[in-house]
Amino acid sequence: MAHTITNRVKELRTARAMTQEQLAEATGVSRQSINSIERNRYVPSLELALIFARVFGCPTDDIFSLETPE
Secondary structure (H helix, E strand, O other): OOOEEEEOHHHHHHHOOOOHHHHHHHHOOOHHHHHHHHOOOOOOOHHHHHHHHHHHOOOHHHHEEEEOOO
């Protein structure tokens, strides 16, 4: 069974009126990486997921979720 990881990075970023560039600077990655993560084309490392949690001030489970196929 293949699982899919989805995220709410774009939703959380826009709720905080942040640009992709600002989030990239806050997390130490490129704007292109933020774009790829928001489009679910790239799954970030555990380290980066924890950095997102710190930047957004919420648990990683509020940002990322594991979707199980039916």
